[in-house]
Amino acid sequence: MNNGAIVRVRGLRTRVGDVEVLRGIDLDVQRGAVVAIVGASGSGKTTLLRALNYLTPFSHGEVVVAGHRLQPGMNERADAALLRQVRTRVGMVFQHFHLFPHLTAVGNITEAPRYVLGVDPMAAQARALALLERVGLASHGHAYPHTLSGGQQQRVAIARALAMDPDVLLLDEPTSALDPRLVGEVLAVIADLAAGGQTMVIVTHEIAFARRVAHRVVVVDAGLIVESGTPDDVLERPRNAATRALLALE
């Protein structure tokens, strides 16, 4: 972390079967930065994001995140303690929310603080209600996930990740599974977090949103970072053909 990065990726390669999905990725994420990863479907951007908390193992290179070093060949059983430490500091928001269906909104948010960190139930509940208010769902604390809209579910999922006070929040296409009219409410919450200084890495197809919120845009194509820079540089003056193709779809 000599350069102040909360995430540092070096020489990352991942092979799935015969296909090399990531072919040598270097990436730094500074504290307080919002990094948007864009790229065509199948370019490897989601695999890159999931490597950052080792949900997807990688075959070469290293990831240093929140002060811990992740290496190839680690596994869930043998390296459980280290992975738990990393994931306690790294939040994740999924495309399909993955809320716990048997728990209420508050139950989803208090689960990890209570059972992983040992936070007092009353304190965890108070914090959950505050987070729900922050994502605009103050009155939905007792609702079960299946009674909520997709946009509401994703906002609960963001609150669930924030409840652990993560050093960095990973968001994997957070609006892709949403009805178009529900996208706005989720993006508004993410923009609010960015304004509050939350470090985030967002895989997204929302180019306009990336332009508005991200400090840096990273373009992934065929397992490599082909372009990286400020939104103005990358999205207004793209130099790479893949970036231009991506923007042409807009």
Added chain:
Amino acid sequence: MTRRFFPALAFVVLTHGAAPALAQDALVQVRTRGVLRWGGDIQGGEPYAFRDPHDSARLVGFEVEIADALAHRLGGRAEFVQNDWSTLIPSLERGDFDVILNGLEVTAARRERVAFTRPYYAFSETFVVRRDDGALRSLDDLRGRRVGTLAASLGFELLRARPGVEVVLYEGVEEPYIDLEQGRLDGVVLDNIIADRYGLVRPTLRAAATVGEGTYAIAIRPADKALLQAVDTALGEMRRAGELRAILTRWSLWNERQERLSEVAPAAATQAAPGAVTVSQLLLFLHATGFTVLISTLAMGLAVAGGLVLSVARRYGGAPLRFAATTYVELFRGTPVLLQLYVLYYGLAPLLTLNAFTAAVVGLGMNYAAYESELYRAGLQAVPIGQTEAALSLGMSRRLTLRRIVLPQALRVALPGIANDFIALLKDSSLVSVITVVELTKQMTITAVDVRSWAWPGLLCAGLYLALSYPLSRLARRLERRLVPVPA
């Protein structure tokens, strides 16, 4: 359950339909067919009627020889019909066979339902205890003790007349003596033939006293007066010709008690209406229902917990653990629960002496655990991988993820199946009567013998089972409905 219960219902249905067929005396049919069908239970074993150990296709025994000789004198051959010993009389009434010839003791209660020929054997009732139990000399010493005998036997009548004795009922003749040796019983009261061959051959047991006498005779439907006459006459001829004595001598059964038999006359049926169900019998039914509920509930608790362990071992365990759990499931699902109960209670007795109640709960619980584990396995598979990823990415350990996130969801999926299995278990619990537990179905068969009718006890028993299972099936259906709308 079905094994014993259906005959009861069938009897209710058939009583009227069967009557016209019985109007003609069975002797006519025996002569026409040239076959005398006789009922017995080969589980009674040596020396009555049993499979020849050297040729299992052949039946042997002193009663087999008597039946053959009688049939020959009636001008035909004998045909054996296998039937549970405790339900021989209802089956005779149904017309499944023409006579009962199987150690059936002449008692007042039986004479209200069947007619008996003159006796073919005089027995004594032998009270057997453990050699090291010097305190027991007569039935009077048995207050508060557990004593075994056969269901619906003379021994049962004798013991039941003594308040304070805990009577334990068996269906085979070997098992009571096994239990006596293991200390699960304090004494056994059975006919001397049985005591001599199955009890007193064990070095740890001794005969404490002779507590009664009686005779075996051939039972015939009261309406078949001509058949009774013919069989009784044939038996008298066999005695006079020395044929009966020769048979009994061949089986080492002849003694001076048999000499006196020639003076005993046939015992005609006495008239009696089927008895009514009394309040005390109703109380026995409720007590037995309590046992059924208690055994089923405890066994289900064991099955739910055991199934959970099995399913988690199969999904998350290492190779040896997975193999062990899979073997367990296949073994317990692939063999009859009746056999498992038998092995657990009698087979393991030298190593592990469980009392009947514990063996019943453990046996049913272990069997159902195999089925529950399959339900959980399906439940675990139904929980999307995203749930585990979400929990892990929050820093939850694998164990915590399983306990807090995956299992609660898997259980919900499995819950309707568990409720359905509980209903099945409630009925399967009737099987534990083979290891001497008197639960609802067993109580029904005992009462049916007492009141000389299967109708009332059978319907009452059915009603009680329904009263237990119907609310459960409603619950299962509600759970199923509630689960459907929740998307994964």
